[in-house]
Amino acid sequence: MKISRVWGVLCLGFALGNLSAIAARTSESDLQAWIDWEKGITTQNMFYNISPNGAAPGAVVASPSRDNPNYFKHWVRDASLTMNLVISYYENTQDQNLKNTYYQRMMDFTDFSRRNQLTDNPSGGPGSNGLGEPLFMPDGSPFNQGWGRPQNDGPALRAMVLTRWAFVLLSQGQESLVRQKFYDGQLPANTVIKADLEYVSHHLDESCFDLWEEVRGYHFYTRMVQRKALLDGARLADRLGDGGAANWYRQEASVLEAQINTHWDNSRKVILTTLGRDGGMDYKNSGLDASTILALMHGDTGDGFFPVYDDRAMATAVTIANIFKSEFPINGRGPGIGIGRYPEDQYDGNGAHPNGGNPWVLLTNGFGEYYYRVSKGLSSKGNIAFNDTNVAFFRDLAPANASSIVPGKVIHSNDTLFNSILGAAWQRGDDYLMRTRFHTGSDGGFAEQMNRDSGFMQGAKNLTWSDASFLVAAWERSGF
Numbered sequence: 001m002k003i004s005r006v007w008g009v010l011c012l013g014f015a016l017g018n019l020s021a022i023a024a025r026t027s028e029s030d031l032q033a034w035i036d037w038e039k040g041i042t043t044q045n046m047f048y049n050i051s052p053n054g055a056a057p058g059a060v061v062a063s064p065s066r067d068n069p070n071y072f073k074h075w076v077r078d079a080s081l082t083m084n085l086v087i088s089y090y091e092n093t094q095d096q097n098l099k100n101t102y103y104q105r106m107m108d109f110t111d112f113s114r115r116n117q118l119t120d121n122p123s124g125g126p127g128s129n130g131l132g133e134p135l136f137m138p139d140g141s142p143f144n145q146g147w148g149r150p151q152n153d154g155p156a157l158r159a160m161v162l163t164r165w166a167f168v169l170l171s172q173g174q175e176s177l178v179r180q181k182f183y184d185g186q187l188p189a190n191t192v193i194k195a196d197l198e199y200v201s202h203h204l205d206e207s208c209f210d211l212w213e214e215v216r217g218y219h220f221y222t223r224m225v226q227r228k229a230l231l232d233g234a235r236l237a238d239r240l241g242d243g244g245a246a247n248w249y250r251q252e253a254s255v256l257e258a259q260i261n262t263h264w265d266n267s268r269k270v271i272l273t274t275l276g277r278d279g280g281m282d283y284k285n286s287g288l289d290a291s292t293i294l295a296l297m298h299g300d301t302g303d304g305f306f307p308v309y310d311d312r313a314m315a316t317a318v319t320i321a322n323i324f325k326s327e328f329p330i331n332g333r334g335p336g337i338g339i340g341r342y343p344e345d346q347y348d349g350n351g352a353h354p355n356g357g358n359p360w361v362l363l364t365n366g367f368g369e370y371y372y373r374v375s376k377g378l379s380s381k382g383n384i385a386f387n388d389t390n391v392a393f394f395r396d397l398a399p400a401n402a403s404s405i406v407p408g409k410v411i412h413s414n415d416t417l418f419n420s421i422l423g424a425a426w427q428r429g430d431d432y433l434m435r436t437r438f439h440t441g442s443d444g445g446f447a448e449q450m451n452r453d454s455g456f457m458q459g460a461k462n463l464t465w466s467d468a469s470f471l472v473a474a475w476e477r478s479g480f
Contacts, residue, residue, distance in 0.1 A: 031430055034437050035474045041444030043089075046082065046467035050105055055138035058105075058112025063448070063460035068350055071448075071460040073143060075135045076116065076154030077211060078465045081298070083109050084161040085468050087168065092480045106165050110181055113158055114192045115140050123150045127188070131155045131199040132208060148213035148280060152203055153222040156229035157298070159196035163232045166193060170239065178240070185242035197233040197245075200226050201252045204259075207278050211291055212341060216279030220263045220271055221291045224299025224306070227256040231301050257305060263292075264312050269389055271316040273342070289342040290363045293317055293370050308370060309377040314393035317370060322396070328359055328452040336435030338450055339363040349449040349459020358449040358458060361436060362469035368432030369473040375425035376476075384418060385410045397424040433473060446470060 049064065051057050054072070060079035063071035083106065090102035116133070118126050121142035123133040132150025135143050166182045169175075182193045189195040204226065210219045230249040237246035263272045265287070273289035293316070296308050306313065325337050338359025341347075345357030378384060386394065386409045395402045398421050411418045439450045441457060446466035448459035 031434055031437070032478065035433070035478065038437075038440070038444055038470065039474060042446065042467045042470050045445060045462045046085070046464055046471070049462065049464040049467075050082065050086070051108060052138075056112060056115075056140045058108035058110070059136075059138045059140065060109070060464060061138055062465065063463045065460040065462075069460050071463070072138060073135050074112075074116075074138055074140075076113075077134065077151065077157055079109070080154070080157035080161045082464050082468050084164065085471055087161070087165055088475070088480065091168070110162060110165070110192060112140060113162070114181075114195075117192065117195050122147070126195070129203075131196060132203070134209070134213060148209035148216070150208050151211065151213065151222075152200070152206070152208040153211050153219075153225050155196040155199050156222070156225040159193055159200065159229040160225065160232055162193050162196075163229070163236050166236055167239075175240075183236055183240055183242075185237065185240060185245060193233065193236065194245075197229065197237075197249060200229055201249055204252060204256060207276060209280060210274060210289075211294075212289075214281045215274050215277055215284055217274040217277040218259070219274050219291075220260065221273070221289075221295040221298075223256050223260050223263075224295040227253045227260065227305075228299045228301050230256070231303070260306065266389075269312075269315045269392070270319050271312055284342055284344050286343050288316075288320055288323065290320055290339050290360075290366070291341070293320070294363075294366050297366070297369060297373065307377055308373045309381065311387060311389040314374065315389050317367070318393040318396045321367065324359065327356075330359070330439075330450065330452060330455045333455070334435065334438040336364070336431035336433075336438070337367075338435050338439075338452075339367050339432075340452075348451075349447070355452065358452045359435075360449050361446045361457075361463065361466040362448075364432050364436050364450075365466070365469035365473045368429045368436075369469070369476045371425050371429035371432065372473070372476040375422045375429070378418075378425070379413070379422055383410055383412045384421065394421060397421055397428060429473070429477065433470075433477070436470065 049061050051059060052061055055061055059074045060082050061072050062075050062078050066072045086102050086105050090099060093099050116136050117131055119140065119142055121130050121133040122144060124130040129150055132152050132155065134147065134149055134151040134154055137143055162182060166178045169178050182191055184191045184194065189198045207217050208222060209216050211221050230253040234246040234249040237249065263275060265272050270288060271292045272287040273292050296306060296313050321337055323343055324339050325331050327343065328338050331337050340357050340359050341363065346352045347357050349358065386405055387407050391405055391407060394405045401417055401420065404417055439455045439457060440446065445462050447457035447461050448463045448466060451458045
């Protein structure tokens with residue numbers, strides 16, 4: 001079922017009803033007005049990429065762009081992150097017609113995902129390694145060209161979003177539907193979540209390509225989302241009486257925890273994005289990648305393992321931000337910092353470029369989300385203990401108080417410095433969103449990248465993941 005005309009009219013009316021917000025876009029003092037306006041545009045663009053004309057029901061195309069570059073394909077990773085937002089729309093709307101539309105979107109995605117699992121592809125088939133295939137054609141047929149495969153973050157992310165949806169259905173009394181389509185506990189697996197969880201849990205020791213599809217090895221991002229998928233899946237298995245599988249998934253999640261911790265390089269005070277490279281490009285020598293920050297958020301289970309305010313996470317975040325602050329000429333103009341993928345990046349949205357890559361919209365928004373979450377996390381924790389690992393992060397946030405930020409000192413919620421740091425972290429989140437706004441055209445559309453020199457949007461237009469990244473950051477800032 002394609003996006004309803006009712007939805008398009010609703011979004012267009014919302015946008016036109018906020019013309020004053022458009023005028024306010026040029027004012028840095030009115031970020032919220034721009035966010036409110038941009039939500040309508042971004043929501044419309046994102047939903048137009050779900051089951052669009054020319055694609056099968058349930059397919060999520062990465063972009064409507066069909067040439068230079070051709071992103072009119074279904075990436076398992078991008079689609080899963082996008083459909084996770086559809087669940088949020090479903091849970092937050094009171095309009096029954098829209099609720100029915102979101103429900104159908106999720107069920108179409110479920111069926112399309114199962115078709116992907118059963119489709120023989122270059123990675124293999126349903127009984128071998130086919131679930132690691134990163135992308136499919138929009139009609140569900142295999143993408144048979146050369147690519148960085150397998151990518152084991154995809155089945156983990158897909159399991160995560162469908163497990164979340166399964167719990168929504170269970171809360172509505174639809175257990176028979178969940179057992180039929182999502183998880184029945186049978187082996188060999190014949191339901192979509194069970195198949196992904198079995199694939200994830202039995203392929204942890206195998207190298208794969210990273211989420212950027214360029215380097216083969218063992219990746220921090222992949223391992224973080226695999227852990228979350230297994231723990232979420234264990235809760236679902238317990239709920240449906242599959243205790244043996246639940247114990248297996250938890251056991252493998254604990255194996256991942258030990259592996260994840262090995263990505264920390266204490267001498268450099270950074271999380272290394274990839275260990276044990278055994279294929280793909282070989283010029284990414286810094287070990288730094290903004291995907292480590294996405295991993296902290298996409299892989300967050302709320303159980304205290306590697307939270308966003310982990311000292312190692314904060315040390316890595318400030319190191320990456322400072323590199324890109326000087327890397328991209330546009331970061332010397334306007335608010336905030338545009339964040340790229342990694343320092344050695346050569347992809348400019350259309351191909352390799354001698355000057356290197358660009359800031360990405362989804363990463364700049366992602367850093368905004370990260371700083372909002374750090375502010376909230378530290379507030380809930382109620383104290384900050386400064387040490388050799390985290391002082392660079394806090395001094396970067398509050399340079400005027402650098403002399404008070406020293407290893408061994410502990411501050412609490414009743415301390416002026418504590419509240420100053422929380423406010424500075426929140427403002428830093430705003431700075432990142434203002435950087436995105438600074439480069440967004442009058443139509444409100446987000447491409448994949450922002451040109452490092454001119455700042456104009458570049459690469460695939462109306463990138464679905466860019467839209468999703470903005471909406472998540474905006475919700476983190478001011479709620480749904």
